[in-house]
Amino acid sequence: MIVAGAFLAICDYNVVIVADILGSFEQAVLLAIVRLDDGAYGRAILNEVEMRLERDVAAGAVQATLERLERKGLVRSRLGSGTPIRDGRARRFYTVLADGLRALNDARKTHESVWRGFPRPLKGRG
Amino acid sequence: MPNPPEAAELILRALLPADARECVSGDLLEEYRESRVPSAGELRADLWYWRQVGGIWLRAYWWLVAPVVLVLALFDTFNYVSSPLGASFGLPTGLPFAVQPPLVAVGLVAFATAYGSWRTGRWQGGFVAALGVSVILWSFAVVWSNATFYPFALLAQSDPQWIAAWH
Numbered sequence: 001m002i003v004a005g006a007f008l009a010i011c012d013y014n015v016v017i018v019a020d021i022l023g024s025f026e027q028a029v030l031l032a033i034v035r036l037d038d039g040a041y042g043r044a045i046l047n048e049v050e051m052r053l054e055r056d057v058a059a060g061a062v063q064a065t066l067e068r069l070e071r072k073g074l075v076r077s078r079l080g081s082g083t084p085i086r087d088g089r090a091r092r093f094y095t096v097l098a099d100g101l102r103a104l105n106d107a108r109k110t111h112e113s114v115w116r117g118f119p120r121p122l123k124g125r126g
Numbered sequence: 127m128p129n130p131p132e133a134a135e136l137i138l139r140a141l142l143p144a145d146a147r148e149c150v151s152g153d154l155l156e157e158y159r160e161s162r163v164p165s166a167g168e169l170r171a172d173l174w175y176w177r178q179v180g181g182i183w184l185r186a187y188w189w190l191v192a193p194v195v196l197v198l199a200l201f202d203t204f205n206y207v208s209s210p211l212g213a214s215f216g217l218p219t220g221l222p223f224a225v226q227p228p229l230v231a232v233g234l235v236a237f238a239t240a241y242g243s244w245r246t247g248r249w250q251g252g253f254v255a256a257l258g259v260s261v262i263l264w265s266f267a268v269v270w271s272n273a274t275f276y277p278f279a280l281l282a283q284s285d286p287q288w289i290a291a292w293h
Binding site: 079 | 184
């Protein structure tokens with residue numbers, strides 16, 4: 001009985017982890033990569049995320065998120081050539097993998113399911 | 127072409143692991159030259175650059191500093207509230223209380239040096255990690271002691287245990 005309960009709890013825990021795999025910032029970064037397509041490198045992603053979120057975003061936050069997404073196997077990166085304005089320093093280009101697209105679709109589905117039935121904009125009783 | 131502050135650039139390159147060094151510093155340099163300087167001027171662009179470097183440091187090492195700062199603050203508060211005779215309670219290490227905070231600080235700086243060197247693959251990375259930890263610990267000590275001096279003195283004046291202890 002206890003073992004069965006523990007097993008169910010672990011399954012439930014895993015379902016929560018899978019459903020909640022992407023935070024909103026991770027979604028913004030992944031979507032920026034999808035939008036930028038072949039031009040998705042650090043600075044372009046930073047600017048795209050800033051534009052979409054309409055606020056200043058730290059370059060370190062984007063970089064840390066990209067590293068995390070790559071560790072999770074949701075994106076892949078390759079080194080590209082540098083340009084004179086960056087003193088020839090290489091650019092790292094990112095591509096969203098199939099698992100990344102799946103995670104984005106799951107996140108969207110969860111988001112829509114949670115909001116279904118509520119009027120827009122949400123109004124309080126007060 | 128305008129350049130970001132040299133010290134910030136040096137710290138940034140020491141702070142980043144080998145595989146991110148070129149790309150991240152290049153991204154920041156490009157943004158600095160193409161967007162920040164033309165739109166906000168060199169001074170504000172320099173500040174922006176320093177902020178990015180600080181943010182990258184914090185993201186890498188905040189977990190080293192935050193628990194220690196929290197523990198020091200908790201112990202200090204606890205000692206003021208619970209010790210009418212002036213006895214101080216520290217970590218259960220068997221060492222005298224007076225040597226514990228310096229030992230914790232020195233140990234933390236040594237650990238930050240080792241971890242930073244390992245993470246970046248260069249001794250400069252360890253130096254930057256240790257430097258940041260030292261700056262934050264000293265700043266915390268100054269701010270904390272100034273911020274708590276008056277409230278703790280008020281507490282001592284109104285606490286019957288402290289008054290009895292003085293008598």
